[in-house]
Amino acid sequence: xxxxxxxxxxxxxxxxxxxxxxxxxxxxxxxxxxxxxxxxxxxxxxxxxxxxxxxxxxxxxxxxxxxxxxxxxxxxxxxxxxxxxxxxxxxxxxxxxxxxxxxxxxxxxxxxxxxxxxxxxxxxxxxxxxxxxxxxxxxxxxxxxxxxxxxxxxxxxxxxxxxxxxxxxxxxxxxxxxxxxxxxxxxxxxxxxxxxxxxxxxxxxxxxxxxxxxxxxxxxxxxxxxxxxxxxxxxxxxxxxxxxxxxxxxxxxxxxxxxxxx
Amino acid sequence: xxxxxxxxxxxxxxxxxxxxxxxxxxxxxxxxxxxxxxxxxxxxxxxxxxxxxxxxxxxxxxxxxxxxxxxxxxxxxxxxxxxxxxxxxxxxxxxxxxxxxxxxxxxxxxxxxxxxxxxxxxxxxxxxxxxxxxxxxxxxxxxxxxxxxxxxxxxxxxxxxxxxxxxxxxxxxxxxxxxxxxxxxxxxxxxxxxxxxxxxxxxxxxxxxxxxxxxxxxxxxxxxxxxxxxxxxxxxxxxxxxxxxxxxxxxxxxxxxxxxxxxxxxxxxxxxxxxxxxxxxxxxxxxxxxxxxxxxxxxxxxxxxxxxxxxxxxxxxxxxxxxxxxxxxxxxxxxxxxxxxxxxxxxxxxxxxxxxxxxxxxxxxxxxxxxxxxxxxxxxxxxxxxxxxxxxxxxxxxxxxxxxxxxxx
Numbered sequence: 001x002x003x004x005x006x007x008x009x010x011x012x013x014x015x016x017x018x019x020x021x022x023x024x025x026x027x028x029x030x031x032x033x034x035x036x037x038x039x040x041x042x043x044x045x046x047x048x049x050x051x052x053x054x055x056x057x058x059x060x061x062x063x064x065x066x067x068x069x070x071x072x073x074x075x076x077x078x079x080x081x082x083x084x085x086x087x088x089x090x091x092x093x094x095x096x097x098x099x100x101x102x103x104x105x106x107x108x109x110x111x112x113x114x115x116x117x118x119x120x121x122x123x124x125x126x127x128x129x130x131x132x133x134x135x136x137x138x139x140x141x142x143x144x145x146x147x148x149x150x151x152x153x154x155x156x157x158x159x160x161x162x163x164x165x166x167x168x169x170x171x172x173x174x175x176x177x178x179x180x181x182x183x184x185x186x187x188x189x190x191x192x193x194x195x196x197x198x199x200x201x202x203x204x205x206x207x208x209x210x211x212x213x214x215x216x217x218x219x220x221x222x223x224x225x226x227x228x229x230x231x232x233x234x235x236x237x238x239x240x241x242x243x244x245x246x247x248x249x250x251x252x253x254x255x256x257x258x259x260x261x262x
Numbered sequence: 263x264x265x266x267x268x269x270x271x272x273x274x275x276x277x278x279x280x281x282x283x284x285x286x287x288x289x290x291x292x293x294x295x296x297x298x299x300x301x302x303x304x305x306x307x308x309x310x311x312x313x314x315x316x317x318x319x320x321x322x323x324x325x326x327x328x329x330x331x332x333x334x335x336x337x338x339x340x341x342x343x344x345x346x347x348x349x350x351x352x353x354x355x356x357x358x359x360x361x362x363x364x365x366x367x368x369x370x371x372x373x374x375x376x377x378x379x380x381x382x383x384x385x386x387x388x389x390x391x392x393x394x395x396x397x398x399x400x401x402x403x404x405x406x407x408x409x410x411x412x413x414x415x416x417x418x419x420x421x422x423x424x425x426x427x428x429x430x431x432x433x434x435x436x437x438x439x440x441x442x443x444x445x446x447x448x449x450x451x452x453x454x455x456x457x458x459x460x461x462x463x464x465x466x467x468x469x470x471x472x473x474x475x476x477x478x479x480x481x482x483x484x485x486x487x488x489x490x491x492x493x494x495x496x497x498x499x500x501x502x503x504x505x506x507x508x509x510x511x512x513x514x515x516x517x518x519x520x521x522x523x524x525x526x527x528x529x530x531x532x533x534x535x536x537x538x539x540x541x542x543x544x545x546x547x548x549x550x551x552x553x554x555x556x557x558x559x560x561x562x563x564x565x566x567x568x569x570x571x572x573x574x575x576x577x578x579x580x581x582x583x584x585x586x587x588x589x590x591x592x593x594x595x596x597x598x599x600x601x602x603x604x605x606x607x608x609x610x611x612x613x614x615x616x617x618x619x620x621x622x623x624x625x626x627x628x629x630x631x632x633x634x635x636x637x638x639x640x641x642x643x644x645x646x647x648x649x650x651x652x653x654x655x656x657x658x659x660x661x662x663x664x665x666x667x668x669x670x671x
Contacts, residue, residue, distance in 0.1 A: 051548060082550035090548075096541035099534075100655050107538045111550025113531055117559065120530030121523050131530075135658060152657045174550050 002064045003028050004210050005050070005086070005178055010059035012045050012234075019045040021234040022059060027178060032204050032211045034221045037231035038254060043214045044091055046231075047182055050212075051088050052078040063178075083111045087176035089167040091183045091214070097156035101147060101166055104155050105138035108173025138173060145169040145199065161192040165199070172203070179203065180212045185220050193217060197224055222246065230254065268324075272316035279312035280305050326645060365514055369507040377510050379622045381578070384513040385571050387614035388520045390598040391607065392567025395524065397596065398604035398653070399533060400560035401540025403460040405592050406447070406467025410440045410565035412474060412587035414572020419487040419582050420480075429493035429577045433570060440569020441562040443470075448561035452554055455543070467592055474584040486583025493577045509578050516574070517611075520567060525607055527563065529656060536560050537605075601642055603649025612650055 003026040012020040019042045027033050035043050048054045050061055055075040062070040063084060073081055087108075096104050113134060119127040142148045145165050150158055155166060164184055171179055181200070185193045197220055204211050215221045221228065221242070228245045230238040232254040238245055245251055287308055290299040369377045389411065396404045414436035421427040421435065451462050474481045481487075492505045493512060500508050527533050535556045538546040547553050576582050594617060602613020620638075624631045642650070 053544065053548070077552075078544075078547040079550045079552050082548060088548055090545065094542050094545035094548075096538050096545065098541060099537060100657075102658055103534060103537075103655070107534055107546070107549050107551070110531060110535055110538075115531045117527070117532060117563070120532050121526050123526060127530075134531075139658075139660060151660065152655070154655070170549065 002068065002070060004064050005212075006060075006062045006070065007046075007050070008060050008062075010046070010049060010061065011057050012042070012049055012054060013057045019234050020049065020056070020059075023231070023234065023236055025229060025236070027210050027212055029210060030204065030208055031226040032200065032213060032224055034213045034215060034225035034228045035231060036215065036218075036221060036228060037237075041231040042234040043231055044182060045234075047088060047180055047212075047214065050081075051086060051180065052076050052081040079111065082174050082176075085175070085177040086180065087171035087174045087178075088180040089164075089171055089182055089184060091186065093163050093167060095155040095163060095166060095170070097154070099155060100152050101142065101150045101155055101158065102135070102138055102152065104166060104170050105141055105173045106134050108141075108170040109134045109138060111174055141169050141172050145172070146195075161188050161195075164188065164196075168199070168203075172207075172209075176209060178210050178212060182214050183216060184213070185215055185217045193220055196220070200224055268317065268320045272313050272320065275316040276309045276313035280309045283308050322645065369510050374503060374506050377506050379619060381506070381510045381513050383615050383618040384510075384517050385574060386595065386598060386618050387611045388513075388517055388567050389571050389595045390602065390610040390614045391520050391524050392564045392571075393595050394564075394599050394605065394607070394610050395527070395536070396560050396564035397599050398606070398610070399528060399540065400536040400557065400564075402451075402557065402560060403456065404463045404561075404564070405460050405589070405596065406463035406465070406470075407564075407568055407595055408587045408589070408591040409447070409467040409470035410443055410568035411572045411575065411591065412470050412584070413443045413565075414440050414569035415576040415582045415586070416474060416481060416487075416572070417569070418573040418576040419490050422490050422576075423487055428491065429573065433573050436573035437566045437570040440565040440567070440572070443569070444561040444563075444565025445558050447565075448558040452557055464589070464592075467587075467589060471584050471587050474587070481584070484583060484585070486581060486585075488581045490576050490580045490582070492580060493574075509574070513574065516570070521607060521611075528605075528607070532556070532559060597639060601639065601649060603651045603653060605653035606649065606651050609649050609651035609653070616650075 005025075005027040007023060007025040009022040009024065010020050011018065011022055021042075023042075023046065025033075025035075025046075035046065037043055045054065049056045050073075052073070052075070059074075061073050063073055063086065065071045065084075071084075073084065076084075096107065099107075113130050115127045115130050139148070139151070142151060145168060147162060147166055147169060150162060150166075155163065158166060164187075168179075168181065168184065184200070185196055188196060200211060200213070201224060203209050213221070213225065225242060227240065228238075228242055229236055230245060230248070230251050237254055238248045238251045240248070284305065287304040288301050290301055291297075292299055368380060389407070392410075393404065393407050396402050396407070417436045417439045418427075418429070418432040421432050427435075447463065447466050451459055454462055475484050477483070492499065493509065495508060499505075535546070535551045536559075538549065538551060539553065539556050539560075543553065546556075575586070579586075598613040598617050599610055600613075601617060602611070603609025617635075621631055621635055624634060627634065
């Protein structure tokens, strides 16, 4: 069985700085894959390369397409990659602050709808139908994520944890098969983190969406992920099930320094 | 509330003003008698005036800050009021019918001069609504909007001059050419944002004007084009007075048409994409929105209205030259949008009426007209930066849902 996403020998240079150094990675169907590593290890750069915000300097990114084959997506525009089925959230929340919660999710439906300028002006039956469908579907997603009480609230007025969840809701609205979460638990309290744990696991199991996760909260990472990839200085230094990674001396060294490794 | 420090600040302001205005307000040289007059009473007036105004200023600022702190204490916001008004058929129906009666009977009750001003205000309302798409919704600061206005005006003037085409034929052509030039401007500025975009659009506006000024064979240069045909009514031409009234009604119809189209666009998939682009460009792309297409469509659909109004402008004045399309026009249209309320259709219309009608009716104080105009703009931006009527979001209602408030505080 092909992986859903395959990254091979991926490199990214910023001037003289090598943020990613021939990295290999695979996401399989129905799994939660966590990417961890110290600050500046290149995790977010990896995300930005996959989602098309950066064009990688070397290597390849493939995703499986409908025909079962693999398709190279290097350097495609972010909106095209989203349309192909990879959605993401951002490390520092990037909602549309002056739009309502519902509208934020409705934006996510953009790439799955088709009405054009003419349709918008004349508001024919198909446009009206589509618009209703967008509202219904967005509402449904909000309910599933547990934000339905905030529907008409401005996104910027939401509590922090709810804003993070709204980002996930918005990403889900694009109907992805891979959901990439960049530090979803950052700034959350333990209670919120536990809820997030259930939410992510639920998305993965019920919706059958594979999840690529960057996270620093080790408790969350260990409990939620099927596999973990550890990065340091743009390289992959370890990969495996949570238990393997936890006891790997290389990982401990990267995180805590030389003297703890022995 | 007016504590000692505020009074001290105001005193300092007053002294500062007295010092600044000393040379022009106090010293007066009488060349005939070769004597210097010292008008000390002027200094006193300046001092007292600036002291009082400064106190008032501090008081208002303080009041505004208090409103921010405990929300709900100041329910003077016009937006919820307007919202309530719009949702209450018993209130808005009579208001709407009164407005209809007034606007229909207006040209028969007032002089041609008044009708002309009103037509100008309507034209600027449409221009404002067009620019509102670009600036208010898509968040692209466009300082060269007048270029599209010029494109529309010259397309009618030239097509009429060379080929004798009529107003109604050129109206859609002007709109299309406006849209085309909008896209033309859009391509080079796709990667630009904020200040940089503003500079380039400013340059674009100047380029169009300079081309019109200097390319004599094409545009007849600074002397412009005269004797442009007025709009006809099914092939019929009106005398001057009739034509004024005819154009007035034409503008009412066009303004209604604009409001209709713009509000529908705003509440659509494309309108949402524009707003997402304004809010966060990277997130917008990550949500699957084609940035290029969205930006170009905003530029094109914004410029369409300017092109259309250009045609109306040429047909109305029957004479155009490049001097009508200077940067100040762009600035006025932009002020209409910002003062009225970015993204808000009633706001932009109100802004157009105030910014166009106010200076006209202030002609009595002709010397201080621009001073008052400037002061109004400054005061608005300090005390109500979101504009007179701020944009309200559409509220979606579902069964069994606790309603959140969709109105910004």
